[in-house]
Amino acid sequence: MIDQEFPSNEYYKPSIDELKMHKIEIMGNLKKFDNLDSNKFRKYHWLGQYHNYFCSEYFCDEPSLIIDEISTSKIFSYPFE
Numbered sequence: 001m002i003d004q005e006f007p008s009n010e011y012y013k014p015s016i017d018e019l020k021m022h023k024i025e026i027m028g029n030l031k032k033f034d035n036l037d038s039n040k041f042r043k044y045h046w047l048g049q050y051h052n053y054f055c056s057e058y059f060c061d062e063p064s065l066i067i068d069e070i071s072t073s074k075i076f077s078y079p080f081e
Contacts, residue, residue, distance in 0.1 A: 012059070019055060019065050026051055027067060045070065 026048045033040040052072040055065040
């Protein structure tokens with residue numbers, strides 16, 4: 001059997017950089033629309049949940065990509081009804 005070596009994090013650096021920017025955008029919009037526009041807030045909350053799910057599945061060795069204020073789950077829901 002041939003041992004396969006996975007590429008280092010440097011291979012994924014452009015993707016990690018993009019995901020960090022994505023995280024910053026989501027967090028900024030969550031703060032921007034908190035208590036101002038519940039529909040937009042819910043949109044960005046859902047997007048944050050999906051972002052966390054994606055990062056935890058495909059970039060689990062990069063915990064800095066996770067938005068701490070939002071849960072990481074395969075079930076995406078609105079924070080309130």
